[in-house]
Amino acid sequence: MSLFLTYVVSGIATGCTFALVATGFVVIYRVSRVVNFAQGVFAVIAGMVASSLLTRNLPHGPAEVLAVAVAALAGLAVGAIAIGRPGTPPLASLIITLGLGIGSYAVIILIWGDQPVSYSGLPGLARLGGVSIQLQFLLVVAVTAITFALLSLFFDHTYPGKALTACSSNPYAARLVGIDVRRMGLVAFALGGALGGLAGVLITPLQPVSFDSDVGIAINGFAAAIFGGLLRPGTALVGALVLGVAEALVAGYYRASFESGVALVIMLGLMVWRASRGAIAEEPE
Amino acid sequence: MRALRGRPPTFWMGVVVALVSLVVPVALNDSQLTVYVFIGLSVIVVAGLSLLMGFAGQISLGQAAFYAIGAYTAALLTRALGVPPLVSLAAATAFTAGVAVVVGLPLLRLRGHYLAFATLAFQLIVLSVIGEARGLTGGDTGMPGIPTLSIGPLAIQGQYRAFVYAYVTWVLVVGVLLFNRNLVRSRPGRGLRALATSEAGALAAGVPVARYKLQVFALSAAYAGLAGGVYAFFVSYIAPGSFPVLLSIQFLIMATVGGLGSVWGSAVGAVVVYLLVQVLQSVGTGPGLPPQLPAILSYAVYGLVLVLVMTFLPQGLVPALQARVAARRQVSALEAQARGQLD
Numbered sequence: 135m136s137l138f139l140t141y142v143v144s145g146i147a148t149g150c151t152f153a154l155v156a157t158g159f160v161v162i163y164r165v166s167r168v169v170n171f172a173q174g175v176f177a178v179i180a181g182m183v184a185s186s187l188l189t190r191n192l193p194h195g196p197a198e199v200l201a202v203a204v205a206a207l208a209g210l211a212v213g214a215i216a217i218g219r220p221g222t223p224p225l226a227s228l229i230i231t232l233g234l235g236i237g238s239y240a241v242i243i244l245i246w247g248d249q250p251v252s253y254s255g256l257p258g259l260a261r262l263g264g265v266s267i268q269l270q271f272l273l274v275v276a277v278t279a280i281t282f283a284l285l286s287l288f289f290d291h292t293y294p295g296k297a298l299t300a301c302s303s304n305p306y307a308a309r310l311v312g313i314d315v316r317r318m319g320l321v322a323f324a325l326g327g328a329l330g331g332l333a334g335v336l337i338t339p340l341q342p343v344s345f346d347s348d349v350g351i352a353i354n355g356f357a358a359a360i361f362g363g364l365l366r367p368g369t370a371l372v373g374a375l376v377l378g379v380a381e382a383l384v385a386g387y388y389r390a391s392f393e394s395g396v397a398l399v400i401m402l403g404l405m406v407w408r409a410s411r412g413a414i415a416e417e418p419e
Numbered sequence: 420m421r422a423l424r425g426r427p428p429t430f431w432m433g434v435v436v437a438l439v440s441l442v443v444p445v446a447l448n449d450s451q452l453t454v455y456v457f458i459g460l461s462v463i464v465v466a467g468l469s470l471l472m473g474f475a476g477q478i479s480l481g482q483a484a485f486y487a488i489g490a491y492t493a494a495l496l497t498r499a500l501g502v503p504p505l506v507s508l509a510a511a512t513a514f515t516a517g518v519a520v521v522v523g524l525p526l527l528r529l530r531g532h533y534l535a536f537a538t539l540a541f542q543l544i545v546l547s548v549i550g551e552a553r554g555l556t557g558g559d560t561g562m563p564g565i566p567t568l569s570i571g572p573l574a575i576q577g578q579y580r581a582f583v584y585a586y587v588t589w590v591l592v593v594g595v596l597l598f599n600r601n602l603v604r605s606r607p608g609r610g611l612r613a614l615a616t617s618e619a620g621a622l623a624a625g626v627p628v629a630r631y632k633l634q635v636f637a638l639s640a641a642y643a644g645l646a647g648g649v650y651a652f653f654v655s656y657i658a659p660g661s662f663p664v665l666l667s668i669q670f671l672i673m674a675t676v677g678g679l680g681s682v683w684g685s686a687v688g689a690v691v692v693y694l695l696v697q698v699l700q701s702v703g704t705g706p707g708l709p710p711q712l713p714a715i716l717s718y719a720v721y722g723l724v725l726v727l728v729m730t731f732l733p734q735g736l737v738p739a740l741q742a743r744v745a746a747r748r749q750v751s752a753l754e755a756q757a758r759g760q761l762d
Contacts, residue, residue: 169531248714353543394543
């Protein structure tokens with residue numbers, strides 16, 4: 135029983151990082167209708183930056199915040215290239231973000247090399263209901279909860295947040311009331327970069343990241359995001375937690391190498407099921 | 420001779436390219452011949468991917484999975500069951516197409532980025548299945564000792580091994596490209612082109628959209644399976660690491676550079692991208708240079724090429740050139756006409 139609880143807790147923690155990546159996908163897709171293939175890269179970059187800053191004796195806290203800021207800038211840069219030219223069709227933007235993801239490998243290897251990096255997170259264990267839990271897990275959950283609360287405040291109660299929502303529900307009408315849709319797209323990309331970066335700084339102490347870790351991170355995030363049809367962050371959070379726990383249980387009770395297979399199979403099944411119900415059959419051109 | 424008269428210049432250009440590429444292997448050494456074979460195999464895969472993306476409007480990030488399935492099927496049949504290599508090659512092609520039909524039935528309901536992620540997931544699943552089925556495939560350590568291609572007692576080996584493989588590849592490439600050319604001009608090809616312009620329009624005009632999409636998906640997989648089979652016989656050792664996600668992306672880059680749906684573009688794209696990466700690899704492996712430099716250079720080029728082509732030449736290299744030539748010809752025709760009216 136305590137083994138089961140340990141798996142569930144670690145699953146919830148990894149699920150939270152998936153949720154942050156997934157929200158990045160959702161925030162960007164809602165406003166720009168672009169699925170950002172480089173979403174996993176933000177997490178890798180933030181993890182690498184944080185690790186570099188920590189080895190240069192910057193304390194925990196400022197190092198992570200700076201790393202998230204760098205990831206937000208990376209998001210802005212990706213957005214500027216992907217939707218910078220007006221009239222770029224979404225599928226072309228998708229391939230452009232894919233190209234940026236591959237191109238970023240070159241930059242990452244150039245700066246940090248091709249070996250995985252890691253750093254120690256929050257040390258220590260907590261006892262909860264008879265199981266000992268790494269404090270880093272609790273940190274991940276707490277940060278994710280705070281982030282989601284802030285996001286919901288931002289989208290529901292501030293003008294920029296409402297403007298982003300307006301762009302997602304009707305870009306034409308948003309333009310009519312004076313919202314710069316393209317600039318909002320860039321804001322969304324920066325926010326998506328920051329969310330990916332947040333996932334990165336939280337995940338790096340748990341599992342070392344290397345330049346090509348982004349594919350796995352992006353797949354898990356995307357799988358969680360499509361629970362909500364790429365549009366609803368709340369459903370993405372639920373999807374991410376289900377995914378994280380399912381993966382932890384499979385890895386714990388069955389075989390660790392099948393862990394990533396869970397996300398893939400759930401994702402495929404979910405997409406095909408939704409498509410057969412016509413939910414995602416049509417995509418706006 | 421009458422059949423040759425009045426052929427467009429592109430026809431003669433194709434003939435010249437075919438003849439040149441037929442002569443080139445004579446002048447190449449073994450390692451260059453290996454590159455020649457790999458380029459040819461890429462052309463075969465890209466020819467299928469280009470049809471799929473250009474005509475059926477479907478993006479595939481998992482084409483290397485079909486390449487892997489073809490390679491493993493051909494290798495297993497010949498190595499474990501002693502099936503003659505040519506039969507294995509045909510079976511691998513057919514089996515890969517069959518897998519594509521089974522996978523495509525649910526997956527092709529998806530579009531755009533959903534299909535992109537689905538095909539990527541498909542490739543990761545295929546790779547992990549190959550890695551887990553150790554008894555059959557040798558797992559992650561791979562499968563060594565795959566026999567070479569042979570017809571009866573005649574096996575491709577010895578001094579001229581790579582040379583003969585170069586010609587086998589040439590024949591297959593020409594066959595695939597001619598098949599594509601005829602397909603594009605046939606009745607189903609016209610249906611496919613209608614499909615590429617507007618799916619709803621094609622459906623309204625009576626084009627069986629879903630069936631055509633599935634058939635093109637299966638055809639592109641068959642090409643990849645065929646190329647994968649030849650790859651296995653040629654290199655005689657395969658492992659899951661031979662078919663990374665990056666290989667799928669490389670195929671995608673080649674198809675995009677050449678021009679999606681352009682029959683000759685797929686050949687041009689594959690050759691240009693492959694040679695570019697080869698040149699950079701040799702530049703990057705000089706003495707005293709960091710060992711990661713070749714990897715850095717090829718990632719940088721892949722990224723740059725994808726971004727630049729999609730931003731500035733979304734229709735690809737060959738169609739862009741064709742459009743420019745056609746426009747120039749139209750201008751000179753109009754000029755001639757104007758001059759005629761003046762005289």
